Amino acid sequence: MTVIPSLSRRLHGPSIWALYVIGLCPAAWYFYQGATGGLGVNPVKTFEHLLGIWALRFLIATLAITPLRDIVGVNWLRYRRALGLLAFYYVVMHFSVWLILDRGLEVSSIAGDIVKRPYITIGIVCLVSLVPLAVTSNNWSIRRLGPRWSKLHQLIYPVALGGALHYLLAVKSVTFQPFVHIGLVAVLLAYRPLRKPFLAWKRGGNPRVARAGR
């Protein structure tokens, strides 16, 4: 079933570290571009928006690991922690750029925006919700929390939904790029309630399909 050649076990560890390095490249590149005049005449907004879009991309990638395994048979579970943490790092950078470079740390107007603007409120709630997930993204926490770890990490679903909503509410009109990102989040979230029946069908349902074909 697997079409992608499997990676030798020896390379699993290094490939995860490579993912961290590659994953942080867009941020580093855009920062360099912004600081040297390569991001156009409104570099801060451009940088801020790019970081937000990359945060959403890593969230999408994190959510895609399970369906990829279920449907395509590719097991990339070993990369999920790195993808989730990259999403968190990009959310933190997106927020920091907004706070420091865009709004210049003007505390009173920032506080007003967080309370009054739903898309900013949603963004902040998502950021805060990601903190416990990032803090417990290690083997020790998984052992320590046991089944509660999985429960806690289901927070990723409302966070992804919130992230997509945050994007939708921030744009002036829904064009191709927001549509694709929001659509992917919707599809990946919609898969979750369908997962159990799908797996049951996949395991036990095949004979029925065969019978029907006869």
Place this chain on the structure above:
Amino acid sequence: APLTASPSRFSTDEKLTPKEAVTSYNNFYEFGTAKSDPAERSGQFDPLPWSVKVDGLVGKPREFGIEELMKMPLEDRVYRLRCVEGWSMVIPWIGFPLAALLDQVEPLGSAKYVSFETVVRPEEMPGQTGFFQPLEWPYVEGLRLDEARHPLTILSVGLYGETLPNQNGAPIRLIVPWKYGFKSIKSIVKISLVEEQPETTWKNSNAREYGFYSNVNPEVDHPRWSQATEQRIGEGGFFSVANRPTLKFNGYADEVAGLYDGMDLKANF
């Protein structure tokens, strides 16, 4: 092509936004929704020949060739431009008062509003083709007749001493400096005098967020973001954004506030 124009008392002496920024950071959805799209994707657009049809409730409806419009007494008008998105520029436009054009067609007493229409050319405007069309075409805008006749309201045919680049609305566009930028409709092919308040594109797209008047007003927030401050494009830098307070009527209150005497600006946003 270079243009010559006489100075105007309506010009601000604020620092100009660099030409590079004025001609590379644009909202002109007919060419795409990214700020860089109008400059990058308007190469196929040919603004010549061009004519503007003026009709509706007028004594002398007619079509004006662009050559004729370029011969109107042109003035330099250095205006602030405030986009509804929260950024601003200072732009040296070249143009003539819209009132001068309206005088030539002799509006009837029944005319209360002026409506404007942008060209539709999907073969030259990539934003007007494809699966995702952010707005309905043609882009339409409108003003009350007294707003249209106000001396600050101009039809612009150039900026920075030259004819308009495609991305800025070639060959002729409206400039209403006390309103959010989207009111200043680009690449105009038709102007009609009408009795009822005309339809406007952004209001059609989302009436809760964009009103007919759309006067710059720091006291009336956009439902999703604040309008209290603006970022002056081309000033500051990556580590020092140039945020400044937004002024009522974009700083033109002395000239235009009288147009709205007794009107609730929160209800008529």
